[in-house]
Amino acid sequence: MDQIAAMRAFVRVVEAGTFTRAADLLEMPKPTLTKLIQQLESHLRTKLLNRTTRRVGVTPDGAAYYERAVALLSDLEELDGSMTRSQASPVGRLRVDVGTSLALDVLIPALPEFHERYPDIQIDLGVSDRPADLVAENIDCAIRGGEVLDPGLIARRVGEVDFVLCATPEYIARHGMPEHPRDLENGHLAIGYFSPRTGRRMAFDVVRGKETYAFDLPYVLAVNDSTAYFAACLSGLGIGQSLYSLIEPHLETGRLVRVLPGWRSAPVVLYVVYAPNRHLSSRLRVFVDWVAERLATSRVVRRESV
Missing domain, CATH: 1.10.10.10 (Winged helix-like DNA-binding domain superfamily/Winged helix DNA-binding domain)
Known part of the structure; x- marks a missing residue:
C-alpha cells in the first residue's frame, strides 16, 4: 500500500x-x-x-x-x-481565519496580488466573526482585532483600525443629530453587537483628544456578525460603529451620515496570530509578511483624517 x-x-x-x-x-x-x-x-x-x-x-x-x-x-x-523551489516560491495550502468585514473589505480584494506573487500557495479562508481554535481546527493563522487572550499563540501586530459612528438620515430625522456624546443618552438607540465568544454585548466608546466617553445605549437589535451589523445600520435601526472604509461609499451617496464627526472609537489593534509549531513554514511566513504589508497601506488601517 x-x-x-x-x-x-x-x-x-x-x-x-x-x-x-x-x-x-x-x-x-x-x-x-x-x-x-x-x-x-x-x-x-x-x-x-x-x-x-x-x-x-x-x-x-x-x-x-x-x-x-x-x-x-x-x-x-x-x-x-x-527541496525543489527557492524560498521565494513556497508551495502548499494555508488555512486562514479572518473576521467578515476585514475579509470582504481588505483581504479578498487583495488576494489576486498575493496569488500573482505566490502562485503555488492555496488558501482555505474561513470567514466568520466566530473565534476559532487554531490548534484544534488545524488553522495556520488568524487575523484578529483586540487583545489576544491565548498566551500559547504567537501574535504579530500588523496595524490598527478606527471605527466611527454612523446612522441613516431617516434615523437622524426621527431622533435628532447629537452634538455631544452625552446627547446619545437622550432617547437614542444603538445597533448592538455581542461577542460570538462570550455572548457579552459591546459598549460604545468614543474619544476626542483626551476626552473619553463610554455608554451602553438601549437597542432594538443586537447581532454577532459584522456583515449583519452593517446591514442593521443601513436599515435605520439605530446608531452603529463601523470601519470608515465601509461607510465611506454610503456617506457619498447620502445613505448614511456621520454621527459626532469629531469623535471616533478607540483604535482596535490588529494581530496575525499562529501557533508556535507553525512558525517554520515558509508559506506561512510569506503570507504573514504580505498581510502586514497590505494592512500597512490599506485605507482601512491607515488613520483617516475624517
Missing part, C-alpha cells in the same frame, strides 16, 4: 463528502479510491469512514486521523517545496 496516496485519498473523501466526487477531484477511478481507503483502514485496524448511499461521514477515529493527516501532508508539501 502507498500510505501517502491512501492518506491523500482519505483526506479528499472527507473534504468532498462522497467517493464519487473525491475520485473526480483526484482524477482516479472510484474503485481505486475505494481500495486505497480499505487498505488504509486495514493497515490502521480501525474504521475511518461511515458510508451511506448518499454521504460519507467520519468516525471519531477518522476525525482524529484526518486532522493529523492534513497536518502531515501539509508538512510534506512544504518539505517537497523547499
